[in-house]
Amino acid sequence: MKTLQNLTHHQFTERTIALGDKAINTGVIIAAFAFSVLPFILMIARLS
Incomplete structure (x- = not known):
């Protein structure tokens, strides 16, 4: 569960940085x- 949270947070951070x-x-x-x-x-x- 913790690994999944870290992964989604990492993806979110990457997406935010890209934006x-x-x-x-x-x-x-x-x-x-x-x-x-x-x-x-x-x-x-x-x-004029």
């Missing part, structure tokens, strides 16, 4: 996109 990595990667992509688009937005805002 965290995915969230971080998505955040990094969004941040990079925002930083690359920001100058254009500022330029358009200045022109």
Whole structure:
């Protein structure tokens, strides 16, 4: 029983870490996109 609990906890932890990595990667992509688009937005805002 204890082994099963440890196993499920380990799987849960791995899954949580994987989800965290995915969230971080998505955040990094969004941040990079925002930083690359920001100058254009500022330029358009200045022109208008």
